Amino acid sequence: MNVRILFATVGRILRQLRHDRRTVALLVIVPSALLTLVYYMYVDQPAGPGAPSAFDRIALVMLGFFPFIIMFLVTSIAMLRERTTGTLERLLTTPLGKADLLFGYGIAFGLAGAVQATIASAVAYWVFDLHTAGSIGLVIMIAALNAVLAVALGLLCSAFARTEFQAVQFMPVVVAPQLLLCGLFVPRDQMSGWLQAISDVLPLTYAVEALQEVGAHAEPTATMWRDVVVVAAAAVLALVLAAATLRRRSS
Amino acid sequence: MDDAIAVRSLVVNRGRRRVLDGIDAVVPRGSVTGLLGPSGSGKTTLMRAIVGVQVIAAGTVTVLGQPAGAAALRHRVGYLTQAPSVYADLTVRENARYFAALHGRGHVEADRAVTDVGLASAARQLVGNLSGGQRSRASLACALVGEPELVVLDEPTVGQDPVLRADLWARFHELAATGKTLLVSSHVMDEAARCDRLLLIRDGRLIADDTPDAVRAAAGVEDLDEAFLRLIKAGEPGRTGEAS
Numbered sequence: 273m274n275v276r277i278l279f280a281t282v283g284r285i286l287r288q289l290r291h292d293r294r295t296v297a298l299l300v301i302v303p304s305a306l307l308t309l310v311y312y313m314y315v316d317q318p319a320g321p322g323a324p325s326a327f328d329r330i331a332l333v334m335l336g337f338f339p340f341i342i343m344f345l346v347t348s349i350a351m352l353r354e355r356t357t358g359t360l361e362r363l364l365t366t367p368l369g370k371a372d373l374l375f376g377y378g379i380a381f382g383l384a385g386a387v388q389a390t391i392a393s394a395v396a397y398w399v400f401d402l403h404t405a406g407s408i409g410l411v412i413m414i415a416a417l418n419a420v421l422a423v424a425l426g427l428l429c430s431a432f433a434r435t436e437f438q439a440v441q442f443m444p445v446v447v448a449p450q451l452l453l454c455g456l457f458v459p460r461d462q463m464s465g466w467l468q469a470i471s472d473v474l475p476l477t478y479a480v481e482a483l484q485e486v487g488a489h490a491e492p493t494a495t496m497w498r499d500v501v502v503v504a505a506a507a508v509l510a511l512v513l514a515a516a517t518l519r520r521r522s523s
Numbered sequence: 524m525d526d527a528i529a530v531r532s533l534v535v536n537r538g539r540r541r542v543l544d545g546i547d548a549v550v551p552r553g554s555v556t557g558l559l560g561p562s563g564s565g566k567t568t569l570m571r572a573i574v575g576v577q578v579i580a581a582g583t584v585t586v587l588g589q590p591a592g593a594a595a596l597r598h599r600v601g602y603l604t605q606a607p608s609v610y611a612d613l614t615v616r617e618n619a620r621y622f623a624a625l626h627g628r629g630h631v632e633a634d635r636a637v638t639d640v641g642l643a644s645a646a647r648q649l650v651g652n653l654s655g656g657q658r659s660r661a662s663l664a665c666a667l668v669g670e671p672e673l674v675v676l677d678e679p680t681v682g683q684d685p686v687l688r689a690d691l692w693a694r695f696h697e698l699a700a701t702g703k704t705l706l707v708s709s710h711v712m713d714e715a716a717r718c719d720r721l722l723l724i725r726d727g728r729l730i731a732d733d734t735p736d737a738v739r740a741a742a743g744v745e746d747l748d749e750a751f752l753r754l755i756k757a758g759e760p761g762r763t764g765e766a767s
Binding site: 276277280281283284287288291292357358359361362363364365366367368520521522523 | 536538574575577597602606607608610611612613614617622624626627649665
């Protein structure tokens, strides 16, 4: 990895994003708009004694979902475009290393995800009065980590797609099971054993648990840190696998 | 070591099709060599093998004294793909500056490369908003910005008007005069006359490797187009093992 090339690549990816104002606007506005829906859906739902309100419980997890879903899609399409327009083949004839490109995407879209998570969290806490025992900073950190995980999975999945149509089909394949089994809809300890086993190997499960720990405890817990490490390790694993799918030579 | 490129018994298959069938060729340093042949003859595949992105079945490709695709060559070889491979959602200047940065060059070199391909006035435009010809010149700027010793250009003049085409060829010869080596593919025979040497391929086989004058002399005609037709016909009875 070459630091100069890595940061040139990060700058290039962010510049591409900046020229696409509509995408930037969607990245910023959509999470807040969806939070507004969630707020009004649950505003009148009674909370059990001592339990967090339904809005607090769901909005907290949503703050982790937004960057995950959106960065997965953005990355899959961006990487697919590199492959189909020939820029990837050309990049691989230059001094750029595979890691420069993959980590470049990880950093650039990780930053975009962090900005998105910060804005969505600010809206959740200050407009909709979200309550968590732990700090907003931890929520944003976990959300940004989710963005990096999504970028890594997106880079990996783009290797298996030949067209944009196929690339977007990977979203339900990769994202939906993680969303369904992460413990938001049915608590994990109430799932049957085989569902729990699947849930155990899906990285989003750990991100959601980490957010729930922040929701319930004023100080960061050991469980939260363990979860953060698991999510980060999953992201690194996906990046390594993605590097293995990038071949300088093709037939 | 005078050859920039030495190709020995190169065989390339794509799928079940034999695209290159035993190519032997050398490209001398400091020259402009034309790679000519009809569409589908294997020009792009040969260029991909030279820049080291093509899986080869047999033979060797040596570039600037090293095996094609060696990591050390990535600083020394510039490649222009046939379809313009630049970022449509960046400006011409941003594209040039990014590829300059990959080669350790700065903004000055990037801006010069943009000017050299005649795009100075369009430098701030998004590549996606340019005409096809401008887009391929933006791509050319990105191939030249690292000042590579060997420049491999796949149909760089397609879609350019005659004046620009003449300018680009003049630029290629300027580069060759400074010791750079250029391999330029084209399917337009009138560009062949502008080259120092010619490689003509057809159906994955090399049918001529000589100077334009020698090709004319061998065929016994002045017109290169006609000369190639004669060479192709002369070669036909001896052709074997043609891939489908």
